[in-house]
Amino acid sequence: MNKRVYLDHAATTPLDPQVLEAMLPYLTRFWGNPSSLYAEAREARKGLDAARRSVAELLGCKPQEVIFTSGGSESDNLAIRGAAYASLRQRRIRPWRSRRGDHIITSAIEHHAVLHTVQQLEKEGFRATYLPVDRYGFIDLAALERAVAAETVLVSIMYANNEVGTVEPIADAARIVKGKNPRAVFHTDAVQAVGTLDINVDRLGVDMLSIAGHKIYGPKGVGALYVRSRAPLQPQQLGGSQERNRRAGTEDVARAVGLARAMELACGEREARTARYRSLRDRLLAEVPVRVPYTQITGPADPMRRLAINFSCCFQFVEGEAVLMALDLQGIAASSGSACTSGSLEPSHVLVAMGISEELARGSLRLTVGKDNTLEEIEHVLAVLPGIVAKLRALSPLWRAGAEAAASPGNPPAGN
Numbered sequence: 001m002n003k004r005v006y007l008d009h010a011a012t013t014p015l016d017p018q019v020l021e022a023m024l025p026y027l028t029r030f031w032g033n034p035s036s037l038y039a040e041a042r043e044a045r046k047g048l049d050a051a052r053r054s055v056a057e058l059l060g061c062k063p064q065e066v067i068f069t070s071g072g073s074e075s076d077n078l079a080i081r082g083a084a085y086a087s088l089r090q091r092r093i094r095p096w097r098s099r100r101g102d103h104i105i106t107s108a109i110e111h112h113a114v115l116h117t118v119q120q121l122e123k124e125g126f127r128a129t130y131l132p133v134d135r136y137g138f139i140d141l142a143a144l145e146r147a148v149a150a151e152t153v154l155v156s157i158m159y160a161n162n163e164v165g166t167v168e169p170i171a172d173a174a175r176i177v178k179g180k181n182p183r184a185v186f187h188t189d190a191v192q193a194v195g196t197l198d199i200n201v202d203r204l205g206v207d208m209l210s211i212a213g214h215k216i217y218g219p220k221g222v223g224a225l226y227v228r229s230r231a232p233l234q235p236q237q238l239g240g241s242q243e244r245n246r247r248a249g250t251e252d253v254a255r256a257v258g259l260a261r262a263m264e265l266a267c268g269e270r271e272a273r274t275a276r277y278r279s280l281r282d283r284l285l286a287e288v289p290v291r292v293p294y295t296q297i298t299g300p301a302d303p304m305r306r307l308a309i310n311f312s313c314c315f316q317f318v319e320g321e322a323v324l325m326a327l328d329l330q331g332i333a334a335s336s337g338s339a340c341t342s343g344s345l346e347p348s349h350v351l352v353a354m355g356i357s358e359e360l361a362r363g364s365l366r367l368t369v370g371k372d373n374t375l376e377e378i379e380h381v382l383a384v385l386p387g388i389v390a391k392l393r394a395l396s397p398l399w400r401a402g403a404e405a406a407a408s409p410g411n412p413p414a415g416n
C-alpha cells in the first residue's frame, strides 16, 4: 500500500474541508472583535451566536448554557475546579443549607485532564474518591452509590474512555448520584463520545459536559463546556466579561464556528458513520487475536459497549512502542493508548486500573478508525501486523522463556 494509513482518530482527526470552508470567512473577512459595536464586529458576533445556538441544539440545551473553551482539557479543568470552588463558596455563604462540601468522586481511568485536576484539588484541601473499574473498564454503580455523601460536591465520570473505548453508563450514574445527593454536580468528559453516542444532556441527566473540536474533524484548540443553568461554576480565567462572565478572553470566532460545523456533520451523519466504524473495527477485533498469538483484547468484550472507533489490545512479550515504530515504517499511524502517555515509560494508568499487569500493559496497541478509512487499509494492517510482532518477539529475550512458561499447564497465556 502506497499511501499512509491513519488509525489514531482517538488522538486527533484531520480537519474536514466542509469545516474549513465554514471557518474561512471568520479568518479573512469577519475578523472583528465580537464584543465591539461596528459592522465588522457584528458579523463576527452573528457567527459566534449562530455557532453557540447550533452546539446547544445538538446538546439539547439553551445557548447560554454553552461556554466555548480552548479544548477538552480546559473544559474539564473549568468544570472540575469551577464546580469544586463554587460549591465551597456557596456552602460558606449559606452554611445552614448543608455541611461543608469538600468531596469529589471520579474514576481511576479518567483522562489526565480530569485526574490531574482532581489530584491538584486534593493538594488544595478537597477530598477525592477514585472509583475502581472492572477488567473491562466499567465503573461499579453500587460502589458509586456508596461513595456519594452529603459532602460530595462533584462527580466527574467520563462517557467513553479514550484508551480502551469503554462506554460508561452515564445516565444511570447521574441518576444514582442525584438520587442520593441532588446538590452534587455531575460532570462527564464526553470528548470521545461526540459523533457516535447520544449527547443529549437531559437524557443523560448531567449538569456539565466537556467536548473538543479536534476529535470530530473540527479544528484543534477549541472545545465547549455545557453548564446547566444554576449549576455552581466559579470562573477560572479572569478578565473581560466574555462567555457571560464565565471565561474571559476574546472569543476565537472561527474556531467556534468550526466546532459547531464539525458537530453538525458528526451528529447529522452519526448513524452512518458509526455503522461504518463498527464494521472496520469489528474486523480488527475478530482477526488480530487470531493472527497474532498471545494477544489480549483490552476494553469491553461486548462491542456494543465499546466506542465504535476503538480497537485496543496488549501483545505479550513485546514493547508496544516498538510495534508502533515498526507500524510507522510500514506507513501505519497507530498509538499505544492515550497520546499523552505515548513516549512516557509509565504503563497506562487505565490498563493498570483494569488489573492488567504492568508487563502486559507495556505491549499495548490502540487502533482507532475514522470516516475515511477503508476495508483495504484494515486488511493491510492485518497483513503486516503479525510479521511485525513476530519479528520483535524473535529479538526479545523474554519471548522464548515467556512463551514456554505461558504455554505450560497451569499457567495459561493472557489470551489468544
Ligand SMILES: Cc1ncc(COP(=O)(O)O)c(C=O)c1O
Binding pocket: 010, 011, 070, 071, 072, 073, 074, 076, 111, 113, 158, 160, 161, 162, 189, 191, 192, 212, 213, 214, 221, 223, 339
Ligand atoms: C477523554 C478525553 N478527555 C480530554 C481530552 C483532552 O482534550 P484536548 O486535547 O482537546 O485538550 C482528550 C484528548 O485526548 C480525551 O480523549
